Amino acid sequence: MLMVLFYIKLKVVIQTIKIKWNDEHIQYIKELQDKGLSSEKAIKVFNKHFGSDTSARYLRKKAYENGIPFENHGRKPKSVSSRTKKQTQSWNADGVQTSETIIKVIKGQKMSDEDLLKAHGYDPEKFILANAISNFWKSTPEATLFQTKISIKPKNEVSANEYVDIFNSKIEPLQVNLMREGRHSLVVPLFDLHFGIMTFELYREKLAEIEEIMSRGFKHIVIEQGGDIFHSDFINKTQTVKGTQLDHVNMVKAVKDAKHFYDEIMQCALANAPKVDVYSVGGNHDFDMAYMFTDALADRYPQADVHNTTEYRDAYSLDKVGILLGHGDKAQKKLPMLFATEYPLIWSQSVYREVHYGHFHREVTNDDYGVVTRQIGTPKLTDPYEKANGYTMATHKLQLFEYGIDRLKATYEI
Known part of the structure; x- marks a missing residue:
């Protein structure tokens, strides 16, 4: 047995002496490995090419020392031969x-x-x-x-021209024929939709319920874009307005999904009310993105009055009902008094006043000395950040509000 082991070791030494390794030999081993040859097949080609008598065992040893290990059983090696096991x-x-x-x-x-x-x-x-x-x-x-x-x-970067195309592709003014109308006004608050985390497919069922309610007919429909339509304020990275890093989402798909969703909403609204308004404020996730998206929406639906702003709040009237709109991340506790201060005309002409805001992803309603403040919830499903921090107890619903001349008449929960 000792003689056999001695013979094997002696044979390896003799074979090692027969070839003086250089860069050409190593490069040829790499070429053979890249072709998917096993060490047993590669050694035959190697010895024939260089006229040597090296063993497959020694070839594997030399290859491994230089970062090009052979796969077993002749399987095709990984695409990069210089990778080692320490990765x-x-x-x-x-x-x-x-x-x-x-x-x-x-x-x-x-x-x-x-x-x-x-x-x-x-x-x-x-x-x-x-x-x-x-x-x-x-x-x-x-x-x-x-x-x-x-x-x-x-490589998911989007060029400036592609970025413009995302918003402007097929933006053709659409004419929607009015089918019915009614006596009351309907407000559709859309807060914290977070497209990117959410998709059109995930919102499809709730969208059908919104359209069912709008199809009853109203004299005036208001669509509130309350901020955070999108999960990110950027296309090529997933961050908030302030640069806070978020879970990665596909923002190109997010924009396409949002366009599809709002196309459905706008066309149904215009078919079921002679007057349609859109009021939009940016959120802490999408202030710039929301502005650009709303600007494109105004071009696509000239029949509607689209109110786009770079301010943090906006207000409007429905007969004698006054409503202030904000995202909720700024001056949330001051909103009732800011309503009176910043929009005194709407405030003075109203006998019933409400404040709508979101941001906190859960529903809260208060009557603050004659001003009803509604913290609007979100239909968005729980994302990884919310799961990690235990923000998982919200009801994930939408609410629509029907108003008469001077008061709330009905609330629809979706």
């Missing part, structure tokens, strides 16, 4: 990924961003390199091994 990957909330691994750099080789992405197993067609840090790890006669850490993000 870790992680993801943050905005889709940015980090990866650590050991890569081999052959003497004289220059690593491009594309090479680094491939070395970490990422497709350069789908990802871009955001940051890279490399530290010396080990040196061999043929190459140097480096420990590298990179940050990458998906």
Whole structure:
């Protein structure tokens, strides 16, 4: 038995002496591995090419030392041959990924961003390199091994022209014929819809109920865009107005879903009331995005009066009913008095006054000395942030309000 082991070791030593390894040999091993050859098949090609007599076992050992391990059973290797087993990957909330691994750099080789992405197993067609840090790890006669850490993000960026197209594609003024009307006014508060977290498909059932109520006919329909239509104020990243990082969402799809949703709402409203108004204020998630979206909505539906603003509040009248609209993240406790101060004409001509705001994602109604304040809830499903912080006890519903000349007549819960 000892003689057999001695013979095996002696054979390896003899084979090692037969070939003096250089960069050409290592590069050829890499080419064979990239073709998907097993070490058993690769050694035959290797020995024939160089006229050597090296074993498959020694070839695997040499390949592994240079960061190009062969797969077993002849399976096609991973797309990047320089990856070793020492690799870790992680993801943050905005889709940015980090990866650590050991890569081999052959003497004289220059690593491009594309090479680094491939070395970490990422497709350069789908990802871009955001940051890279490399530290010396080990040196061999043929190459140097480096420990590298990179940050990458998906190639989901939208150009300025594409951004404009998202909002302006197929914006053609639509003419909707009036089918019916009624004696009362209807207010449709749409607060904290958070498209991106939510989709048109998830809102489809509630949308059908809204349309059913509007189809009864009204003399005046008001659609309140109370802020946070969108989960993010940006297209290429998922952050609030102040830059707070959020769970990553697809904002291109979010805009398309919102367009589909509001198309349904607007067309149904215009068909069931001779007067339709839209009042919009931005939220803490989407102040700029909401403004641009509402501006496009005004172009698409010239029959409606669309009131867009960069202010934090707006107010309007329904006969002798006055309503102040705000998102709720600014001066929430002062809203009743701000109504009287900032909109004195509407205040003085009203005999019944309400304040509508959202932001807190739950329903609260108070009568503050003659001003009814309604903290509007949201139909949005619970997102990861809310789950983590225990904000999971809201009822997730919509409310519509029907008003007579001087008071609330009915509340519809959806």
